[in-house]
Amino acid sequence: MVSGKPGGLSGKGSSPPRQPISPPSSFLFVVLQAKFLSQDQINEFKECFSLYDNNHKGKIKASDLITVMRCLGASPTPSEVDRHLLWHKIDRRAELDFSTFLNIMYKQMQQEDPQQEIRTAMAMIDRQKKGFIPVSELRAKLTKMGEKLSEEEVDDLLKEAKVGPNGIIKYEDFIRRITVPITNY
Incomplete structure (x- = not known):
């Protein structure tokens, strides 16, 4: 025990020990956890993150970020992932910790609206x-465009569509059908 020294743990006239200041990412983690993400979401994110933490250091490779995000239902493009990494000043060859990952997932979730993205694309086709x-x-x-789907993937999507007798799809119904959340996976 240290006594009589400034910042010591005991002794008269000593000042209380200084509390360490949390790094911004840890602080942000607590704020995100408390205000914006449910404990179930955080647990799910942590479980998936841990699967890619190959060295058991609490970090994943930045190159695995897109895969982990997609495993959790996000749909980032490679350029969106690059922007997230750039924002956090993380090189593609580096690693990121869970609190940074959580921040990235939160930002991605805020900017994604799959129904609106699909609706916009469909409206461009619907002249x-x-x-x-x-x-x-x-x-x-x-x-043929964007992240190209295989013929089999398109066939699977179209099974969800109610194709009219003249080969036409009412796209609002189609959007609702293909964006229904998966409950048990």
Whole structure:
């Protein structure tokens, strides 16, 4: 025990010990946990994060970030992941800790609205603005643009669609069907 010295733990006239200041990411972790994310979400994120923590150091490779995020249901593009890493000043060859990962997931969740993203894309195909699009045109866009889907992936998506007799899809119904959250996986 140290006594009689400034900052000591005992003794008359000594000042109380200084409390360590948490780094910003730890502070942010607590704020996010308390205000914006449920304990169940945090537990789910931690479990998935731990699967990619190969060295058991509480960190994942930045190169695994997109995979971990997608495993948790987020849909970041590679450029979005690069922006997150740049914002946190993390090199793609580096690692990130759980509190940083949690911050990135929170930001990604805030900017994603899959229904609106799909609705915007469908509206671009729907030139007449009637709420319907031809299956053939949807298939062409899904297999040739953006993150291209395979024919099998498109077939799986279209199984969810109610295709009209003339090969037309009412896209609001389609959007609702394909963006329903998975309850048990």
